Amino acid sequence: MPSFHSLSFATSLVGLLALTSCNNAPTATNTSTPATTSATAAADANSTEKKDVDYMTNLSLMKGHLLVAKELLAQGKPDQAEPHIGHPVEEIYSDIEPELQERNVAEFKTTLDGLHDLVQAKPQDPKVNSELQSAMTAVDKAMQAVPAEQRESPQFALKIFNGLLDTAGSEYTAAIANGKITEAIEYQDSRGFVTYADTLYESIESKVSQKSPEAHQAIESNMAQLVKAWPSAIAPAAPVMPPEQVSKLIKTIEQNTQKVL
Secondary structure, three states, rough: OOOHHHHHHHHHHOOOHHHHHHHHOOOOOOOOOHHHHHHHHHHHHHEEEEEEEHHHHHHHHHHHHHHHHHHHHHHHHHHHHHHHHHHHHHHHHEEEEEEEEHHHHOHHHHHHHHHHHHHHOOOOOOOHHHHHHHHHHHHHHHOOOOOOHHHHOOHHHHHHHHHHHHHHHHHHHHHEOOEEEHHHHHHHHHHHHHHHHHHHHHHHHHHHHHHHHHHHHHHHHHHHHHHHHHHOOOOOOOOOHHHHHHHHHHHHHHHHHHOOO
């Protein structure tokens, strides 16, 4: 039988070995790999770009509303212009308000509301045109919160362009029932969005043409056909182009933008 001293020594030896093993245990290390870090950075970049695209698309929709309002005012139709002056605040502003604060952009809801109030109360007031221009300038300034290099990039601008066309197509379809334009406001909304989309494309067309001449040609020719659906800001009794054709043209344009994106 082992002696008491032998047992004590054995017990001490086991304890010492256990302690040594604990001290030599591997410490936790950062298991992230360059590939993981790269993927995270790419995901963050995509998220930031999507946020910028959404922000710019909302502001572009505002511009579309104001552009068609300007046309209607010029044609002596302040009653028809009024809803389009109200829509930027009623339908869009709340979506971008937090973004304005984050991007240090001055609020311009007061400007939009002032214009709307003036058109409702005194539609013939000469100040209406200058107030409308102030509202459009405020939207332009809000857009400048996105760096110019990004705004002028075809890959970025075409995403805004497609967003405008998608919304225009939906509004145009909603304006028509039984072969007649039954909702003039939706028709006018879609005209404003396509008008601004056309302007936006003009700002990048030279870059698109250099990158993909064939895509540019297809976009340009289909846009030339598309704009014919809106012969005037005043809605005709019946559409000059069926919604199905408008949708087909928009789809063709978007398919060709994918060659550049």
